[in-house]
Amino acid sequence: MATKKGLVRPRRKVGGEWVELGGRTANVRMAVPADVRAIVAALPSDDPRRALFVRADGKPKVELVRTTRRRDQDDAERVGAAIKAEWKRAIAALRATGNPQDVATVLARIEEWRERAIARAQGYDVDIAILDFTATMERAADLPPPAPGLDHGGPEWARLYFKDRPQTSRDVTPPPETFRRVERLRTAETGGETWRDVQGFEEALSHAVGVIDHRVRAAVRPAFARAWREVLEAEEVERRLAARILTIVADHAAPAPVVPPAPGGYEVRHGDRTVGELLDAYLVAARAARGEAAVKDSKAIFRAIREFLGEETPVRAVKRDDARRVREALQRVPANAVKRFGPDVTLSEAIERADKDDLPRLTHNSVKNYMTNAAMIWNWAIKEREGWADLNPFEGLAGKPQDSVRRRGFRDDELAKLFDHLSQYKAQGLARFWVPALALNGCRLAELCQLRTTDVKMHGNIAYLDLSEFDADGRRDHSKSLKTLNSERFVPVHPLLIEAGFKDFVAKRRKDKSERLFPEIESYKGDWSHYFSKWFGEMLDDVVSDDPAIVFHSFRHGLRQRGRTAGLSREILDAIGGWAKRSTGEKYGLDEIVDLHAHNARISFGALRL
Numbered sequence: 273m274a275t276k277k278g279l280v281r282p283r284r285k286v287g288g289e290w291v292e293l294g295g296r297t298a299n300v301r302m303a304v305p306a307d308v309r310a311i312v313a314a315l316p317s318d319d320p321r322r323a324l325f326v327r328a329d330g331k332p333k334v335e336l337v338r339t340t341r342r343r344d345q346d347d348a349e350r351v352g353a354a355i356k357a358e359w360k361r362a363i364a365a366l367r368a369t370g371n372p373q374d375v376a377t378v379l380a381r382i383e384e385w386r387e388r389a390i391a392r393a394q395g396y397d398v399d400i401a402i403l404d405f406t407a408t409m410e411r412a413a414d415l416p417p418p419a420p421g422l423d424h425g426g427p428e429w430a431r432l433y434f435k436d437r438p439q440t441s442r443d444v445t446p447p448p449e450t451f452r453r454v455e456r457l458r459t460a461e462t463g464g465e466t467w468r469d470v471q472g473f474e475e476a477l478s479h480a481v482g483v484i485d486h487r488v489r490a491a492v493r494p495a496f497a498r499a500w501r502e503v504l505e506a507e508e509v510e511r512r513l514a515a516r517i518l519t520i521v522a523d524h525a526a527p528a529p530v531v532p533p534a535p536g537g538y539e540v541r542h543g544d545r546t547v548g549e550l551l552d553a554y555l556v557a558a559r560a561a562r563g564e565a566a567v568k569d570s571k572a573i574f575r576a577i578r579e580f581l582g583e584e585t586p587v588r589a590v591k592r593d594d595a596r597r598v599r600e601a602l603q604r605v606p607a608n609a610v611k612r613f614g615p616d617v618t619l620s621e622a623i624e625r626a627d628k629d630d631l632p633r634l635t636h637n638s639v640k641n642y643m644t645n646a647a648m649i650w651n652w653a654i655k656e657r658e659g660w661a662d663l664n665p666f667e668g669l670a671g672k673p674q675d676s677v678r679r680r681g682f683r684d685d686e687l688a689k690l691f692d693h694l695s696q697y698k699a700q701g702l703a704r705f706w707v708p709a710l711a712l713n714g715c716r717l718a719e720l721c722q723l724r725t726t727d728v729k730m731h732g733n734i735a736y737l738d739l740s741e742f743d744a745d746g747r748r749d750h751s752k753s754l755k756t757l758n759s760e761r762f763v764p765v766h767p768l769l770i771e772a773g774f775k776d777f778v779a780k781r782r783k784d785k786s787e788r789l790f791p792e793i794e795s796y797k798g799d800w801s802h803y804f805s806k807w808f809g810e811m812l813d814d815v816v817s818d819d820p821a822i823v824f825h826s827f828r829h830g831l832r833q834r835g836r837t838a839g840l841s842r843e844i845l846d847a848i849g850g851w852a853k854r855s856t857g858e859k860y861g862l863d864e865i866v867d868l869h870a871h872n873a874r875i876s877f878g879a880l881r882l
Contacts, residue, residue, distance in 0.1 A: 298345075300352035302336045302359050303818060305810070306611065309334070310478040311366055324362060334612055334631075367486070375491045378481055382492060385480040386499035393506040430517040433510075439616050444515045446508055448555070449615070454504050460497035464794050465803040467493045471615060476500060545660045547590065548583030553657065554649050573642040573649075576602055579619050587653060587661050595665035598646065602639045606631040636671070643670040677820045681830030684878035686816050691882055693815045698882070701777055703790035707804065708824075709772065709882055713763050713872070714831030714849040715739070717808075717824050721800035722752045723789040725781045734869045735775060737763040739850070751795075759850040764869035772882035831875070838874040848872055 304312075304325060309332040312325040327333050336359055342348040434440060441447040453470060460467040467473045477489065477496050484492075551574050558570065580598045581590060605619055606612060606626035613622055626633065634642075647666040654661050682690070690708065697705040707720045719739050727738050740760050743749050754760055765774060781789055796802035808824050816822070828849060835845045845851070848868060 298340050298342065298348040298352070299337055300340055300348075300355050302356055303813070304333055304336060305363070305814060307474060308332075308363050308366055310475045313475065314478045314482045321362070321366060324359075325366075375488055378484055378488050378492050379495055381481045382496050382499050386503055389503040390506045393503070393510045426517045427521045430514040430521075433514040434518070439618065440511060442515050442518060444512055444519055446512070450504065450508055454501055454508075457497045457501035457504070461494050461501070463494045465807075466794070466796075467497060468803060468806055469796070470497070471610065473497075544586040544588060545657070546583060547577060547581050547585045547587055550587050550649065550653055550657075550660060551577065551583075554652055557652065557656065570645055570649075573645040576605075576619060576642060577646060577649075587650075590650075590665050592665045595643075595646070595669055598666075599639065599643055599669055602634060602642055605634050607634055607638075640670045640672075679823065679826060679829055680821050681833045682822060682826050684880065686822065687877060687880050690812070690816050691880065693811070695882075698772070701780060703793050703804065704807070706774070706777060707790065708808070708827070709769055709774075710737070710765070711824065711827035712768065712830075712877065713737070713766055714828050715763060716759070716828065716850075717805060718799070718801040719754065719759065721790065721793050721804055724749075724752075725778065725786055725789050728778045728789065731865045734865055735765040735770065735778075736865055736869070737765065739763060751798075753798075754850075761847065761850050762865055762868070763848060764865055764872045766875065767873050768877060768880065768882055834875045834877070838876060840871050840874065844868070844871045 308325070312322065312332040315322055315326075324336070325333055338355055340348040340351040340355065342351050434442060456466070456470045460470055460473070473493075474489075477493070478484075480496065480499075481492075555570065555574070576598060580601050581594060601619065601623070604623045604626065606622055609617070609619065609622040609626075612631070613625065617625075625631070643666055647664055647668075647670065650661055650664040650666055654664060691705075694705045694708060697703075703721070707717070710720050711717070715737070723737070726743075727740075729736055729738050739754065739762070741748055741752050741754055778789070793800055793804055805824065812818075812822065812824075831849050832845055835848075848871070
């Protein structure tokens with residue numbers, strides 16, 4: 273018997289597959305939000321709240337699980353709801369009890385953390401001197417002469433440095449991930465929402481200064497971004513020194529013996545390039561062609577290829593079986609591995625933890641996208657780098673896409689719960705209220721976030737949105753983009769928003785001479801919806817439901833569902849939502865806006881009031 277949302281029957285592994293144990297009591301589960309995990313990580317070891325949120329190994333729980341002790345489905349649902357309500361109260365209390373430090377105190381604590389961290393990173397000269405003194409005093413007669421320019425302490429210190437940091441790059445050039453993090457932190461110093469692009473930012477802030485009030489946290493983020501950047505730069509100087517020392521030692525050492533290839537193995541040929549060289553060269557070319565989007569698209573598969581194939585493996589040595597091995601490994605990688613375990617945990621270690629804790633894995637479509645990117649890399653090597661690769665071992669292994677979840681529109685109770693929460697932003701005239709409200713018209717998130725104040729127009733007494741990539745003079749506005757040619761349209765504003773004061777909101781924007789309808793929304797590399805999408809997804813999980821079937825796009829699904837219920841024709845719905853073909857959409861120009869408005873007004877949202 274299937275369980276209701278939030279309840280999971282106990283399972284057991286039988287013949288390599290997980291099966292539900294019939295007749296057993298159901299469990300209730302709830303994900304622990306990332307900000308709560310950051311707060312938990314900073315709690316003192318004797319804090320009683322750790323009992324609920326911390327695992328036996330001392331790490332914050334990603335998910336809370338408890339048995340309902342009920343076999344009956346309805347009883348289990350009732351008890352499960354009570355347990356989840358208890359957990360939500362505990363989470364709310366944890367969020368509300370942050371230390372109420374003033375901004376000046378926290379800034380001072382950040383500066384202390386920065387000074388301590390930089391001092392540790394710059395203390396290598398003392399460590400080297402101590403090791404050199406110890407080596408010379410205890411075993412001077414047994415030591416060979418050091419490499420030119422070095423003493424005995426340097427190589428020993430470098431070996432210990434990398435022994436304590438086995439995942440750290442030994443390359444003398446800065447690792448790409450360090451360079452990217454430093455540059456993103458430099459951007460985050462300017463304020464706004466750019467800190468969200470720095471992986472682990474909130475956790476690092478909590479680790480540095482402890483639990484702090486969310487208002488104080490918002491005020492000190494730019495200062496912490498600067499401090500963290502300076503710490504990373506100091507640590508990178510330390511790492512590169514260790515790498516240079518080992519390089520000098522290796523160059524001074526006797527050449528390694530030549531080992532013949534194993535029977536049936538690949539014999540290295542002159543001119544062979546390694547997997548690491550291929551990835552580095554491809555990234556340079558992709559960044560030049562597509563900008564930083566290339567880094568984002570390729571980051572995950574780069575990590576997998578480096579780990580599962582090895583950076584020093586010749587490109588031509590990678591065969592079909594190796595590509596299949598990468599695919600099989602990706603299918604076992606847990607979803608959000610970096611967010612769950614941090615960037616220092618290898619994918620192999622993440623797989624082991626996922627096997628142990630039965631964590632959800634990468635979706636079929638995620639694996640497909642990674643394998644498609646891998647095939648693109650090898651195709652590039654074949655076409656653009658003569659002699660680097662002969663065949664593409666990843667070709668055809670991606671598979672076809674699958675729907676991981678069937679999206680749906682918001683239900684009446686979900687809309688009521690959502691806008692009850694968002695109403696706090698209405699009086700302030702913030703996008704956090706008006707963007708979701710305008711989405712009731714079926715607009716895409718990106719279409720709304722990029723709106724200019726002049727895009728809201730009147731035809732008689734009817735307010736409508738003019739969604740276009742061109743301004744009133746017919747000139748292209750390069751700051752805006754629409755998904756397709758059919759997306760350009762006039763959208764009448766639903767009466768529900770007019771009743772909520774949308775016209776007054778727009779009038780205030782015009783009075784303030786605001787060029788953008790939502791000036792607080794910042795663009796990320798031309799994407800106006802980037803930061804808003806992240807915020808909305810997290811808020812939706814916390815406030816309404818973590819059901820993967822509802823996302824911001826559910827507003828568009830809702831337009832179709834509610835429009836059909838209201839008896840609107842497909843042609844009308846296509847024109848309002850921008851699904852219409854160009855020839856059909858052109859039937860509904862400005863002269864027909866009255867007709868479209870009348871149809872749009874027939875769409876009901878139940879008892880919802882904004």
